[in-house]
Amino acid sequence: MAFTFAAFCYMLALLLTAALIFFAIWHIIAFDELKTDYKNPIDQCNTLNPLVLPEYLIHVFFCVMFLCVAEWLTLGPNMPLLAYHVWRYMSRPVMSGPGLYDPTTIMNADILAYCQKEGWCKLAFYLLSFFYYLYGMIYVLVSS
């Protein structure tokens, strides 16, 4: 049993995934608030937009870490999400600032539903990967 770099990556990913879970929950709550009229879409978009890039960057960050330590099996499931993030950001509406959400279209029922669904899917994904990283970390620690 040794504390390898791979184990460190898993630990870091574990922590960061916990953060991502909070991001996802935050998004879900935010869209729900929009749906139930509690918040003004402009305010809501202003609070959500700055969070989008950090989330993506965090995810990219530990993907790169896994790449460095050649944890292909872990990297595998993360690649589709990475690709999705890239696509999502490329196809964002015309905006001068960072972010994805446009207050003028966010209230469209389709877009709102899409964002909510996206939030739930990501939450599920992060939760699963959280436990997977936990397992991975222990496995790496034990096996090495």
Place this chain on the structure above:
Amino acid sequence: MSSTGFNSQNGAGGQPYANGPSQNPVALHPSGPGYNMAHQPPYNPTQVKGPMPPGPGLYNSGPYQPVPLVGSYQAPPGQPMLHRPSMGPPQPMTPPQSASPGPGLRMPPAQATPPPPVSANSYYQHPPSWQYGAPPPIGAPPSMAVPQHGPVANHVTSSPSPAPPQLSVGYNAAPPAIHNTMQPLGPPATLQGYTQPGSAPPMNSMVAPQSYQPGMRVPIAPPPTMRPTPPPTGTPNATPPPPLVPKTDGHIQTPGNGAPFPNSLDHLETGHTMTGPAPPPGPPARHMGQSYPALPPGYQNTSAPPNASPMHHPMQTPSQPYSHAPQQYQQTSAGPAQLSPSLAGLSLQSQTPEALRVVNLLQERNLLPPGPISPPTPCLPQDLQKINCHPEVFRSTLTSIPQTQSLLNKAKLPLGLLLHPFKDLTQLPVVTSSTIVRCRSCRTYINPFVSFLDQRRWKCNLCYRVNDVPEEFMYNPVSRSYGEPHKRPEVQNATIEFIAPSEYMLRPPQPAVYLFVLDVSHNAVETGYLDVVCQSLLENINSLPGDSRTKIGFITFDSTIHFYNLQEGLSQPQMLIVSDIEDIFLPTPDSLLVNLDECTEMVQDLLKSLPHMFGKTMETQSALGPALQAAFKLLSPTGGRVSVFQTQLPNLGVGSLKSREDPNQRASAKDIQHLSPATDFYKKLALDCSGQQVAVDLFLLSSQYCDLASLGCISRYSAGSVYYYPSYHQQHNPAQVECFQKDLKRYLTRKIGFEAVMRIRCTKGLSIHTFHGNFFVRSTDLLSLPNVNPDAGFAVQMSIEENLVDMQVVSFQAALLYTSSKGERRIRVHTLCLPVVNSLSDIFAGADVQAITGLLASMAVDRSVTASLSDARDAMTNASIDSLTSYRTSVLTIQQPGLLAPACLRLFPLYILALLKQKAFRTGTSTKLDDRVFAMCQLKYQPLAYVMLMIHPALYRVDDLTDEGALNISERTIPQPRVQQLSVEKLSREGAFLMDAGSVIYLWIGRNCNPNFLTQVLGVPSYPAVPQNMTMLPELDTAESQRTRAFIGWLREQRPFFPILHVVRDESPLKASFMQNMIEDRTESALSYYEFLLHIQQQVSK
């Protein structure tokens, strides 16, 4: 809402009066004591199920003794509760309990329906289009068909008994309610009152000024008009008053009485109970107390109290409609089942309703009706339909709402609403009252489609909550009577305006503030538009809507921003130049916006000198972005309207744009690029503006590409409007100049509402999917509209979230809260009620092809921006294919060859083809990007009527106008030529044709045109002498000329903007644009109508 209303409900006798009624002391004076008792009876649970016929006592008169003066009463002899009952129709089939007195025909209901025909008309301006308008006397079922449009109406009629049964319930109920109230008066008195049923004193006289304002614009119609006047109310009254009086307890009434007076309140309520969305029969009964009426509705009245009947008849005889009524109702009573429209449809399948008549599009060539197409009438009970919102204001794509989303999906038709909420109305009831009655849970405004459980409680038709009727609402200012909440104007009019109390203000109502931002770069001066703007403003400066607080200001800009200090005391306007466009600031914040009244002279000075001030400018750059920022800063403390005049692509400072159009790609490009904005600067600024209640209207006068897709955002999200005058030039394009002048005049003088919001509510189970128009969506059902103008239309896509299984009808309510230019906070409420159906054939029968086309056009605009133009075009084609396929597979029982469509959708493929060839969506023809984007803007925010003309222009032959079938409007005779198909084959060289394309009218002159027409109308000796750029018809004193001009004038009057007239002959450059509207013909790049039909047929029969 003030709480008073609610508190008072339980109310001790005395106090309640203080609120409303007090104004009319005489009427109300009476007894405190009686009052208390008023509604108790109904609530008494013990009595719940007793089949006992409600005795007269039920609503014992005691309480209401305040007794509406008899005199006043007669005036609004409207039936109480008429409509309410109908809400919940079909179920009403109360179990025919034994108790029923036997089917006699008493004509209870008769009264209910008969709308005094005349009165109805008065409601809206154009009687012809107003369907409810001239409802034939209620009479027999056939009458229902009368309203011009066949489709739905017919559908209804086909069933022997339209919706009657329910109605009858309602009606039965109604009379009793009234009579109860009256009873205290003593029989003789009441009788007198009734004898004069017809006489409707001018309402004004009756109005208690404080509470009821006759209406700013037009006094409310006299009370009788609002409701059907049921003179016969007398019947119930006839009942022996004496017995009643003693029974203050009313409800306990003696069974004995019950029999004679089956009409009494209970029935009323029964009606209601049924109405609810399937309220379980039990509970309602409770409210009503004893009253579960044992009889099937039709029969209830039948047992007339012997004594009553004599009186009854005499009374009725006078008015024709009523006399017919009885038979009608008898029929109806026969089968409750027939009530529900769908059932009716099914039962009578053999006679297909007109709307569902199968049309083989490939065979029937001429499908256009000769005149304007009228929207279908929802298949509602007649009394509901009569008060329903006018289709020009509020209409739905499907006048029968499917019960479930899956059913809707099957029909493949879009479900949505089209609104024109701030339309100029000639008759608009305005109500002033300190409490505006709204549902406590969903905040719906009380409307004609709510049900009154009893006089003190009403049930919301959107969320079904039971609410109390506030004390103040018990008093009816129109009739000055008390205890008739159902006769209040709020409950009689589907369109109404409230003057809002202070709870509806977040801040004191803003003054009218107008800021003009004018481009004065070299290019702008070149076009000469400044002259027109300044001249127009000078002429209309006193008719700008506003009051003594109105403010006005000016900003001009080129590469710098110029402000104008117009403060009083200066000898002349002072120009302040800010050249730091990176960080714009206001040089003197206080004096740039000045009070119009105080500084009129200064403003006039400025307007006179402005056109010459920049005559020699060589500045070619345009800093529109910074100018808009300055405007925003200037207006943000108050809110208001910014009118921006721009003549070129902004190319300096923030928000500068680059030309994105490649002219060579206009025709050839497979897909059109750059329909979405290049920058979000304008959008963000618009949102900021919206937050500060500032709207930006954009006038784009340019010969070159201006990137309207980007610039338009400034208006789109701040609820402004966009006007576009391509190749505007003072000398070179006089037609545009005239058009600009007229538009500007209308723009400056039209009504305006500030700091507005519009909320659209709908019955539980329905939800709003997407909005279309110019606004910012602030929450799922709330639009923020910094300004609202009478020319703005909106569209809403709806979805069905929960099944509407138990509902017979659903309602939609649009409430527009705004500050008028006079600084009053007002709420305009429109309520639309539509039936729910559960079969595909009923959905198709209720399809409104124009509304569907309008909504599809809006959806297609969105699609072309978010996806691509070709996507949008495919989607539109598919919409027609899918719906016809669905019709063919699910509705048609007999499969025939050909392309079959229901009659109501027969124009659908034509309209879709027209959309595909419309400027906004066409491909293959050279279309400037700005033209295209502007057409898209118009499709989204123009009201439906104008959109339809844009999509499918109307073509008339005008060289042979005759007075046959002409309209007569205020002593003018307006010929009504037939609408022709848009095909060159319809044009003849010998004729002259007028094409009305909404914003432009073409008069095409055939080469061999009748010389008579040339000389008498155009004032030219021969065809070659027709001037090239003729835009006006000479005023000749000939019959032909008068007819033609009357007709064109009439077309123009029907819309708020001014369509220019172009006289087109073969050599005219405009011939191409005229011919492009010939949408049934084949062009190089697009299918002809017949080819398109073949294409659809191919797809449908796949």
